[in-house]
Amino acid sequence: MARWEPNARLRLVQAAIDLFGEQGYDSTTVAQIAERAGLTKTTFFRHFPDKREVLFAGQEEHGRLLAEGAAAAPGTATPLETVAAALDALAASFTPEQRAFGPRLMQVIGSHCELRERAAFKSLNLTTTLATALHDRGVPDPAASLAAHLGAQAFSTAFARWITPANDHTLPDLTHQSLNELREATAALT
Structure with a gap:
């Protein structure tokens, strides 16, 4: 998925939910969420302060x-x-x-x-x-x-x-x- 595609925020939320379900909340990192969404960690932090808040967008x-x-x-x-x-x-x-x-x-x-x-x-x-x-x-x-x-x-x-x-x-x-x-x-x- 290209980094420039729209809906970065929604993609991050969906990636986080998928990863939390697959490997657990504690075992999931921001880097993994960003990678799954096809984005960078920097983009993640533009939208959310931490991995917990991605669930409360x-x-x-x-x-x-x-x-x-x-x-x-x-x-x-x-x-x-x-x-x-x-x-x-x-x-x-x-x-x-x-x-x-x-x-x-x-x-x-x-x-x-x-x-x-x-x-x-x-x-x-x-x-x-x-x-x-x-x-x-x-x-x-x-x-x-x-x-x-x-x-x-x-x-x-x-x-x-x-x-x-x-x-x-x-x-x-x-x-x-x-x-x-x-x-x-x-x-x-x-």
């Missing part, structure tokens, strides 16, 4: 999409309607390539403690972004925090369902379904 973009989606919700939207709008914006950004390598990505993350910690940190960042967006709309705590946590959980559940090979639903549809399930479960607690 796009976190800043995800936060931006959530914030913009929440801000674009109608002024009359409830906190959960605002979260739904934010999740719509995020879910719409996911590609068929991400769905294809999603099961392997989750397997790699699940097999290594450091990666599970990083995934939890990413989820916390997205929850904080949602809570901040709700605070900006005048939603007080604990409603803002609870709605943000429900949104993050809904997205996590929807993503796990979306990457299941037998699934034939879109990520936005699954996100709405998951958020509705959580809404109903929360109402049943009273």
